[in-house]
Amino acid sequence: MVHRGSTMKKIKSVAFKAADKNRRQERFDSFKKRLFYIFGQLQSRGWVRTGELAEVFNVSSRTVQRDLESLRQDQVIRADETEQGRWLFNGETQSFLKMNVTDHDAATLAFIYKLSKIFGGEVNKSVLQSIDKLFLLDETSYPFFMITPRVKNPDMTLPFYKDLYRAIQEKLMMNLTYRKGGGTATVKGAPFALIMSEGLWYLGYLPGEPGKFKDIRTVRYANIVSVEPIEDETYEKPEWVKDALRNARNIWFGTQAPxxxxxxxxxxxxxxxxxxxxxxxxxxxxxxxxxxxxxxxxxxxxxxxxxxxxxxxxxxxxxxxxxxxxxxxxxxxxxxx
The missing domain is CATH 3.30.70 (Alpha-Beta Plaits)
Incomplete structure (x- = not known):
C-alpha cells in the first residue's frame, strides 16, 4: 500500500524539479547567456567541463559542444589532454584583460551587472563580479574598463559625460566639484579614465598641478556636481601612474609597493x-x-x-x-x- 502522504511528497518533489528545470532553461536559453556563464567559469577557475555545462544549462552535450566549438576555433579554449571533455582557458593567445570593448558595450555590461544581482546564483557570483576586471582599452592591462583616447563614439546620456570624455580625450586639466559628506568640495585635477568597478562608475583623476601629481584619486560618478575643463591647460600622465593602475585590484590606487x-x-x-x-x-x-x-x-x-x-x-x-x-x-x- 502506498500512503497518501508519501505520494503527495513525491508529486511535490517532481513538481519542484520540473519548475527548477524550466527556470534553468529560461536562464540559459540563448548562446549569449551561456557564453557569459562559460566566460565566468574560465575567469574564476580556468577550465570548464562539457558534462557540467550541459547539466547547468539543462541542454544536451551536443549543444554545449557547439557553443564550445566557436570558442575553440577562436583559440579562447583548448582541449585538456589529460581529461576528456575538459576545456582549458588558452592563456597563451587570449586575455580577458585585452578585450576590445566600446563605450556602448561597457554601459550594457554595467546594466547586466546590476540586473544579475536580482538573479543571484552562479550568474552573479562567477560572471558579473569579474566584469569589472575583464574589459579595458589601453596600452597596458589594468583590472578595470577605462575610457581612454582610443575609444570613439561616446555614449553621452550620463550627466557631464560630454565634458569629461573630451577632457580625457584631449588631456585637459579640469575643476571638479563633487559631493563630500554633507556638502561639496572642489578640486583641480587631470581626469584620465572612467572606471566601472563593482557595477558602479567612477572618475579617475590626478589631483594637483601638471608635473606635480603625487597620487591617484577616484570619485563616484553619481557624486559629481559639476565639471569645468580648463581649455588652455593640458597634462601628461606620469609613468608611475601606469604601474599603479597595473597593480591595482580595486578603486583604491596605492602608489607604494604592496x-x-x-x-x-x-x-x-x-x-x-x-x-x-x-x-x-x-x-x-x-x-x-x-x-x-x-x-x-x-x-x-x-x-x-x-x-x-x-x-x-x-x-x-x-x-x-x-x-x-x-x-x-x-x-x-x-x-x-
Whole structure:
C-alpha cells in the first residue's frame, strides 16, 4: 500500500524539479547567456567541463559542444589532454584583460551587472563580479574598463559625460566639484579614465598641478556636481601612474609597493573566505583549533579596512601595526556616535 502522504511528497518533489528545470532553461536559453556563464567559469577557475555545462544549462552535450566549438576555433579554449571533455582557458593567445570593448558595450555590461544581482546564483557570483576586471582599452592591462583616447563614439546620456570624455580625450586639466559628506568640495585635477568597478562608475583623476601629481584619486560618478575643463591647460600622465593602475585590484590606487598583511580569523567565518577573495592576493592558511591565518597584500589601507570591519569581531589584524591602529580608530569613532 502506498500512503497518501508519501505520494503527495513525491508529486511535490517532481513538481519542484520540473519548475527548477524550466527556470534553468529560461536562464540559459540563448548562446549569449551561456557564453557569459562559460566566460565566468574560465575567469574564476580556468577550465570548464562539457558534462557540467550541459547539466547547468539543462541542454544536451551536443549543444554545449557547439557553443564550445566557436570558442575553440577562436583559440579562447583548448582541449585538456589529460581529461576528456575538459576545456582549458588558452592563456597563451587570449586575455580577458585585452578585450576590445566600446563605450556602448561597457554601459550594457554595467546594466547586466546590476540586473544579475536580482538573479543571484552562479550568474552573479562567477560572471558579473569579474566584469569589472575583464574589459579595458589601453596600452597596458589594468583590472578595470577605462575610457581612454582610443575609444570613439561616446555614449553621452550620463550627466557631464560630454565634458569629461573630451577632457580625457584631449588631456585637459579640469575643476571638479563633487559631493563630500554633507556638502561639496572642489578640486583641480587631470581626469584620465572612467572606471566601472563593482557595477558602479567612477572618475579617475590626478589631483594637483601638471608635473606635480603625487597620487591617484577616484570619485563616484553619481557624486559629481559639476565639471569645468580648463581649455588652455593640458597634462601628461606620469609613468608611475601606469604601474599603479597595473597593480591595482580595486578603486583604491596605492602608489607604494604592496605591503604584506597578516590576519587571524575565527573558524566560524572560514567558509566565506574559501568561497570568495575579500582581500587582494588573499591566501588562507591551515585551519587551527579555533582560528586560521589569512595573508594578503595591499597598496592602500582602504583595500582591507572595509572587509576587516565587515567581519568583526571574528577577525583580527596581526600585522602591520599601522593597519591595526586604523581599525581600532574606526571602531572608536563608531562607538562615539
Amino acid at each position: 605591503v604584506k598583511v597578516v590576519l587571524e580569523a575565527d573558524n566560524y567565518v572560514r567558509d566565506y573566505f574559501e568561497a570568495c577573495d575579500y582581500f587582494p592576493q588573499q591566501k588562507i592558511g591551515k585551519k587551527g583549533a579555533k582560528t586560521f591565518p589569512i595573508e594578503c597584500r595591499i597598496s592602500h589601507p582602504n583595500e582591507a579596512l572595509s572587509n576587516i570591519l565587515r567581519f568583526l569581531p571574528y577577525i583580527r589584524v596581526v600585522s602591520p601595526p599601522d593597519l591595526k591602529a586604523q581599525v581600532l580608530e574606526r571602531v572608536k569613532t563608531y562607538l562615539k556616535k
